[in-house]
Amino acid sequence: MTRLIFLFTLLISAAACSRTPLDGGELATSKGCVACHGNNGTATAPSYPSLDGQWERYLRLQLMAYRSGKRENGIMNGMAAALTDEEIRALAEHYGR
Numbered sequence: 001m002t003r004l005i006f007l008f009t010l011l012i013s014a015a016a017c018s019r020t021p022l023d024g025g026e027l028a029t030s031k032g033c034v035a036c037h038g039n040n041g042t043a044t045a046p047s048y049p050s051l052d053g054q055w056e057r058y059l060r061l062q063l064m065a066y067r068s069g070k071r072e073n074g075i076m077n078g079m080a081a082a083l084t085d086e087e088i089r090a091l092a093e094h095y096g097r
């Protein structure tokens, strides 16, 4: 029995390690970012900023600032609130350079 549990634990950790990194493009769609920032970062309306061409690091820092409330915006504070560090990294990588 103990050996079975050991094998099971091994299997689970192997699966966790081989997990493919998050796809920023898919996240942008599933999280609703594309509605305002478009698929590739060209905004859909003048009231939304385009993200394409922006530095990945800058975008990551902005998303972290929105999440923590350090940067205030009614829309983006809500959008960033539920994002994990990993999701922020993937989204910044997708939109930025």
Ligand code: HEC
Pocket (backbone or CB within 6 Å): 028, 031, 032, 033, 034, 035, 036, 037, 047, 048, 049, 051, 059, 060, 062, 063, 072, 073, 075, 076, 079, 080, 091
């Ligand atoms: C309803 C429209 C809307 C949605 C949906 C939305 N955003 Fe935004 N986003 C905005 C607006 C408006 C701003 C500018 C806010 C400000 O003035 O700080 C902004 C700003 C940003 C910025 C900072 C840009 C800069 O130049 O500093 C980033 C990065 C960003 N959004 C990423 C995202 C991501 C990633 C998502 C999805 C999780 C998302 N946004 C969803 C409207 C939206």
